[in-house]
Amino acid sequence: MEETLDKILRKYSPGKKDALIPLLQEIQRETGHLSDGSIAEVSRHMNIPLNKIYGVATFYDQFRFGTKGRxxxxxxxxxxxxxxxxxxxxxxxxxxxxxxxxxxxxxxxxxxxxxxxxxxxxxxxxxxxxxxxxxxxxxxxxxxxxxxxxxxxx
Ligand code: FES
CATH class of the missing domain: 3.40.30.10 (Glutaredoxin)
Structure with missing residues (x-):
């Protein structure tokens, strides 16, 4: 999982705020959801405050924060x-x-x-x-x- 996340993050330049949604979409596509850990990593890598990322991710109902149900x-x-x-x-x-x-x-x-x-x-x-x-x-x-x-x- 960590390796997958690292691979994805490397494709996105830090500080490019307009890349945030495509980045979150890619993480969700590859890992199935947005975990607190992956959001923290996105925050660190992109240099965007955590609350801003949660604000964006919760605004769009396409994002999932938990694992899939049965x-x-x-x-x-x-x-x-x-x-x-x-x-x-x-x-x-x-x-x-x-x-x-x-x-x-x-x-x-x-x-x-x-x-x-x-x-x-x-x-x-x-x-x-x-x-x-x-x-x-x-x-x-x-x-x-x-x-x-x-x-x-x-
Ligand atoms: S199946 Fe294509 S828009 Fe819903």
Whole structure:
């Protein structure tokens, strides 16, 4: 993990504040989430105060701070899915799963992640559960899928 982080950090010049989001995105892509340790390393390397980094990372709900849950739910907020009101689905998913986007439930069962495009725009809005895609989602359809997942997870 440390080696991966070092490799990523070396690609970004210290002090370049506009590189912060791409850097955090790359760390998340490679390690699955943003740990306190990796954020501290970013702060040291980029010479950006910790609170500034947390401020940026918490502003964008694409970032995850915990490890994935046993059931990892991804909701697409890419342009097409956004047009098809994926933001309403997100609110429902947060309520049903009792978890905020970018977080994992305390029992480790569920994690919810916002993603930019799941590559299935023709079936927008799209969500994935542990890599299985569900397209043409409505509030009702998504509710049924999530209730089934909750049932299985018991
Ligand atoms: S924008 Fe959602 S799948 Fe492409």
């Amino acid at each position: 059931y990892h739910i991804q909701l697409c907020r890419g342009t097409t899915c956004h047009v098809y009101r994926s933001s309403v689905l997100l609110k429902d998913a947060e309520r049903i799963l009792q978890v905020k986007a970018g977080q994992t439930t305390r029992d480790g069962k569920f994690s919810l992640e916002i993603v930019n495009c799941l590559g299935a725009c023709a079936n927008a809005p799209v969500m994935m559960v542990n890599g299985k895609a569900y397209g043409d989602m409505t509030r009702e359809k998504m509710g049924k899928v999530l209730m089934k997942v909750i049932e299985i997870a018991k």
